[in-house]
Amino acid sequence: MAATNHIAATPTYDIAKVVKELDESKMGVKGLAESGITSIPNMFIRPPEVLSTLKKPTSHTKKAIPLIDLSNFNVPTKRHQLVELIREATSSWGFFQVINHGVPLSVLNEILDAIKAFHDQPHEVKAKLYNRDNDDEQGVMYQSNYDLYRAKLATWHDSLTIWTAPEEKCGKEEDIPEICKKEMAAWESHSSKVAEILLELLSEGLGVEAERFKKLGFFDARLLVGHCYPYCPQPDLTVGLKSHTDSGFTVLLQNQVGGLQVKHCDEWVDVEPIPGALTINIGDIIQIISNDNYVSVEHRVLAKASKEPRISAVTFFNMNTNAGFEPLPELLSSDKPAIYRKSTVKKYLESYYSKGLNSKYFLTKVKILLAGMTLSRFGWPRDKACKGGDIPEVCRKEIVAWESHSTKVAEALLELLSEGFGVFGGQVGCGTLLSYCPTGPDGGNHISHRFRLTVLLQNQVGGLQVKHGDEWVDVEPIPGALTIISNDNYVSVEHRVLAKASKKPRISVVAFLTWGLKLILITLDHCQNYYHPINQLFTANSQCQNSMKVFSAKDWIASLSYKKLDCEIRIRRGMVKSI
Numbered sequence: 152m153a154a155t156n157h158i159a160a161t162p163t164y165d166i167a168k169v170v171k172e173l174d175e176s177k178m179g180v181k182g183l184a185e186s187g188i189t190s191i192p193n194m195f196i197r198p199p200e201v202l203s204t205l206k207k208p209t210s211h212t213k214k215a216i217p218l219i220d221l222s223n224f225n226v227p228t229k230r231h232q233l234v235e236l237i238r239e240a241t242s243s244w245g246f247f248q249v250i251n252h253g254v255p256l257s258v259l260n261e262i263l264d265a266i267k268a269f270h271d272q273p274h275e276v277k278a279k280l281y282n283r284d285n286d287d288e289q290g291v292m293y294q295s296n297y298d299l300y301r302a303k304l305a306t307w308h309d310s311l312t313i314w315t316a317p318e319e320k321c322g323k324e325e326d327i328p329e330i331c332k333k334e335m336a337a338w339e340s341h342s343s344k345v346a347e348i349l350l351e352l353l354s355e356g357l358g359v360e361a362e363r364f365k366k367l368g369f370f371d372a373r374l375l376v377g378h379c380y381p382y383c384p385q386p387d388l389t390v391g392l393k394s395h396t397d398s399g400f401t402v403l404l405q406n407q408v409g410g411l412q413v414k415h416c417d418e419w420v421d422v423e424p425i426p427g428a429l430t431i432n433i434g435d436i437i438q439i440i441s442n443d444n445y446v447s448v449e450h451r452v453l454a455k456a457s458k459e460p461r462i463s464a465v466t467f468f469n470m471n472t473n474a475g476f477e478p479l480p481e482l483l484s485s486d487k488p489a490i491y492r493k494s495t496v497k498k499y500l501e502s503y504y505s506k507g508l509n510s511k512y513f514l515t516k517v518k519i520l521l522a523g524m525t526l527s528r529f530g531w532p533r534d535k536a537c538k539g540g541d542i543p544e545v546c547r548k549e550i551v552a553w554e555s556h557s558t559k560v561a562e563a564l565l566e567l568l569s570e571g572f573g574v575f576g577g578q579v580g581c582g583t584l585l586s587y588c589p590t591g592p593d594g595g596n597h598i599s600h601r602f603r604l605t606v607l608l609q610n611q612v613g614g615l616q617v618k619h620g621d622e623w624v625d626v627e628p629i630p631g632a633l634t635i636i637s638n639d640n641y642v643s644v645e646h647r648v649l650a651k652a653s654k655k656p657r658i659s660v661v662a663f664l665t666w667g668l669k670l671i672l673i674t675l676d677h678c679q680n681y682y683h684p685i686n687q688l689f690t691a692n693s694q695c696q697n698s699m700k701v702f703s704a705k706d707w708i709a710s711l712s713y714k715k716l717d718c719e720i721r722i723r724r725g726m727v728k729s730i
């Protein structure tokens with residue numbers, strides 16, 4: 152304990168070492184809290200961009216996740232209304248609370264008390280159960296921070312986890328701690344009944360047969376978790392559980408301490424503890440299966456300075472690791488094509504862990520690409536050029552202006568590149584493409600077009616991604632910025648556009664020319680953040696590192712004499728480096 156604090160104060164802080172120390176001590180964060188520390192070790196301190204979101208907004212009308220009364224679920228005349236309420240809640244919030252769900256209050260109180268009693272046991276008792284199997288989680292495990300080694304930082308919680316299905320992962324009867332065995336069994340059986348009712352109602356909400364989710368195997372893998380979020384001396388510097396999404400279907404019971412928050416319209420909304428209520432949410436795989444009719448929403452738990460710990464009992468319902476999933480065919484039509492490709496739970500889990508529990512990353516990976524609507528106007532060669540009068544009047548003036556401006560940018564860039572690379576000749580053609588991506592995928596291929604240089608302007612919706620190594624990286628919308636994409640003679644940069652559930656369509660306007668390098672972002676206005684996307688795109692060992700550059704407007708204008716940039720390009724002999 153003292154060692155951990157000592158390390159926290161040392162300037163050369165070896166996070167991996169401290170994490171290992173905490174793990175090997177088997178004391179959990181509860182042990183740490185009880186050791187009398189007044190400040191938390193550095194490994195728990197979240198970055199400023201997270202800490203700034205922990206403060207409560209001062210003047211908002213308080214939002215709350217939907218609260219749904221399940222008493223009528225078996226009344227045929229009321230069922231439709233209930234289905235609608237649940238459909239609405241799951242499509243807009245991804246979360247809701249239920250009351251009158253049929254689980255006796257005594258069962259709820261007993262499981263919370265039993266989980267607390269488990270965590271309250273002396274260190275020596277719990278330490279015997281403390282184990283970590285990062286590769287194949289199964290059986291019964293007690294541990295602090297189940298993602299301790301995968302996540303970059305630790306959070307303020309300890310958990311007891313018990314697998315109850317499938318058979319081969321199941322915790323052995325004798326391994327389940329006596330202190331909560333009976334209560335865990337009752338919680339599992341009752342939470343499963345609630346899950347069964349709700350998965351039926353969710354199926355009906357999609358207009359598919361009531362048993363659909365059950366038949367897909369959502370009861371095949373079951374995990375019970377008893378979380379404990381103990382007293383934290385500095386709750387403003389860390390979180391109880393970091394922001395994440397779940398994978399399948401989750402039934403959660405919390406005690407009265409609170410701290411669970413759900414992200415809704417970019418705001419963190421408290422899930423207020425309601426005596427007797429259960430909190431329900433769907434995860435990423437259900438979002439995919441429902442073809443985005445239901446949304447999987449980020450949530451987190453705040454750390455608290457309350458003496459009473461937050462306790463939660465959670466049952467996760469999932470498909471088996473080897474199961475495949477894809478948007479339900481019943482939901483698809485030419486108007487509503489599949490938004491996601493087929494995948495497997497195994498791939499989902501690999502992606503989840505490889506990205507430090509970033510589950511949403513998987514959704515972008517399996518998202519089908521959009522072709523969108525396109526309108527082309529080719530300025531060159533002449534035989535391909537459409538006549539001015541062919542351009543729809545609604546955007547004629549603007550397209551002509553865009554074409555002239557983007558061509559100037561491109562020409563200046565081409566001259567620079569030509570000088571820098573020492574290549575001349577070839578034909579400079581220009582085409583303009585307006586792209587509008589409302590809904591609907593093309594089911595198709597990543598774009599890697601034949602034009603040498605592309606000048607692209609996008610609105611703030613985002614969705615453009617560039618392939619960098621094996622990863623798809625977002626090209627963040629920056630107000631006033633143009634994105635330059637190019638294929639050089641040898642390497643072309645694959646890029647694509649994601650489908651979005653945003654109400655606003657993605658709009659982009661693109662000019663294609665024949666020459667270029669790989670990817671450059673030019674900011675045309677004063678934008679403090681123009682390094683951000685480029686930093687994301689850079690990694691130490693990538694080819695892209697040598698083929699991208701951010702130009703500020705100032706640099707760009709200054710460079711029109713071509714001296715400064717030209718010099719830099721020449722030095723790199725054909726490679727453009729970052730500034």
Ligand SMILES: O=C(O)CCC(=O)C(=O)O
Binds near residue numbers: 392397450452462
């Ligand atoms: O303890 C809680 O309320 C949240 C738990 C949770 O989100 C999880 O384990 O995935």
Ligand SMILES: [Fe+2]
Binds near residue numbers: 395397
């Ligand atoms: Fe969760």
